[in-house]
Amino acid sequence: MSVVIWADGRLHAPTDRILTGVDHGVTVGDGVFETCAVYSGQAFALTRHLRRLARSAAGLGLPAPDEGRVRDAVAEVLAAAGDAGRLRITYTGGPGPLGSHRDEPEEQRPSLVVLAGPATRAASSRVVRVPWVRNERSAVAGLKTTSYAENVVALARAHRQGADEAVLANTVGELCEGTGSNVVVERAGELVTPPLSSGCLAGITRELLIEWAAAAGVPVREAAPGELPYDVLDEVLTGAAHLTLTGSIRNVSPVVSLDEHDVTVGELSRAAAELFQARALDDLDP
Template identity: 75%
Template structure:
């Protein structure tokens, strides 16, 4: 299935050139993005994703996105895409800029906005590995969804080399943080616990909804207390004493069936959380 692309009010094919070679998103990664799941031709939780796109853009120092224009692009690509479309991506960059890291002043910026729709593969379970690299919870872009994704590319390549589909990282102080494109949750003591945002992890939309929906349903899913989830908690998972789950826009809630090339069991609370999330998705496409 081909990818449908929209930019500057026009639909494009994947082989068309869209951005200049001096686009700051291309030269220095000066941009932000969002990825939404698509169900029945509609983008899931689009309003929440657009709010986070705005937060990331402002946090990076870009000017505020034109939400109406972005929504126009979303409508256009979804109307033109096929029934098997499963993913929507919105990318916003600083537009044409200097060759160095310094960007033009806000009044001189001409942002690039690209919206595309394409296929996605969603698995019921995930396979993860630990990697030696860490997230910097004190980074200038901690918690922002930026296009500066090189460290994720390297970590995920290592995961695939080892037969997994996600890499799980610590932060600089040895706390469990997140995956390259997912939030993590550890099931121990009958509770499903996810790292605090202060760990440096992204404020995932799926994570956010799971916490809200679980609270409403009485399911024991919560944020960790300070110091509760050191990276070594994953030793418990490998030993079968605890369980691991990933969450993300394409994965939704996905219990981990293998960690560090060791097959592990799925946690009962994790499985129930997965069922709850899928049921709620079916009720409201833009919660």
Template identity: 70%
Template sequence: MSVMIWSDGHLRDEREPVVTAVDHGLTVGNGVFETCAVVDGKAFALTRHLRRLERSATGLGLGAPDQDAVRAGVDAVLAAGGDSLGRVRITVTAGPGPLGSNRAAPGTARQTVLVLAGPAVRPETARVARVPWVRNERSAVAGLKTTSYAENVVALGYAAERGGDEAIFANTVGELCEGTGSNVFVERRGELVTPALTSGCLAGITRELALEWARAAGLPAREAVRGELPFTVLDEVPAGDAHLALSSSVRNVVPVVGIDGVDVVAGPLSLELQRLFQARIGDDLDP
């Protein structure tokens, strides 16, 4: 299936140029994006994703995107793509700019806004690998969903070579942080605990909903307190003393069944959170 593309108010062909070669999103990665799952022909949790898109854009120094235009683009690609779509990606860049990292002079550039939709496979489980690189929780872009993804490409390749479909990072002070495109939940001592945002992890929409829905259902799930989840907590998983789950917009919530090439058992609370999330999705497509 081809990818549906919307730009500047119109659907575009895959072979049609939609950005200039001097777009700052291409030259230096000066852009932000969001990915939504498609459920029953709708972009799931779109309002929350658009709020985060705006937070990321303003955090990067871009102006707030035109949300009405973005919603129009989402509607257009979903209508064009039909029932086989699985994900929508919204990308906003600074638009044309200098070849270096300096921004264009205020008022001289127009943002590039792209909305794409295509297929997606939603796995039931995940396999992960720990990587030797770290997230910088004090980075200028910590917590922002930017298009600068080269670090993730390298880490994901490292994980794939070791039988993983996701890579797991520590941060600079040795705390468990996140995956390349997912948040992590550690199941131990009768509860699910996810790294706090102070670890430098992204404020995932699925993570946010999972915590909210778990609390409402009486499922023990919460953010970690400082020092509670060192990266070494992952040693407990192959030993059978803890379990892992991942959350992300395309995966939803999935238990981890392999780490660093070692098969592990899915945790009962991880499986319960997966079931709860799947059940709640149908209640409201824009919670």
């Protein structure tokens, strides 16, 4: 299927010109976005995603998105998209100066673009470590912004090495996240994920996994600061620990290859993946 796009109150073809060349999201990456999986024509966990969209916009200093307008656009796009597997909501600063400074608040006209398209979901993931880091003290740490150039470079490196994701440390050597995923380490009989203080994104799938696994009696928790150093991945290579990725399209995806070496999937990691998929299909807006 092709991509279905909504902007300026109506649907567009993928070849239509939608954003002006001076949109601040285009010129300086001044925007935020959300990506949702789509099941049976409905965006998964849309309420949580819209809540995070508003948090990211506030953190970036953008006016609050009109949730009703966003929901209407989502409904229109999904009605026209048929069997879409992915929904993306992009919200930018709108037309603005060519530099990083913004217009005055009363002059801002934010842009909203919603689109739906196909998605491929893999049951497992292949990852590599990369030499670049997340800055946990960045002004946009924890915000889902459109400034994704670092992720593009890291993911391209992963693809050149036959992987589908790159995993990064932060500036103090802690395990942080993937370019578009959160990470979960299984060791010593529990699932442990880096804390938000590491600079990782507050992933919706990560959030739901913590809730759902805990409710099902699967040992899962956030790590204490410093508990998961980046070299914990060496334990994954030896089989002493296991690694899983979480994300809106991946869901919960156990890692089967790290740094071009096959690694084993842990029992808790496999159980978490099965639990999440079952719960997700049972409640599409948890």
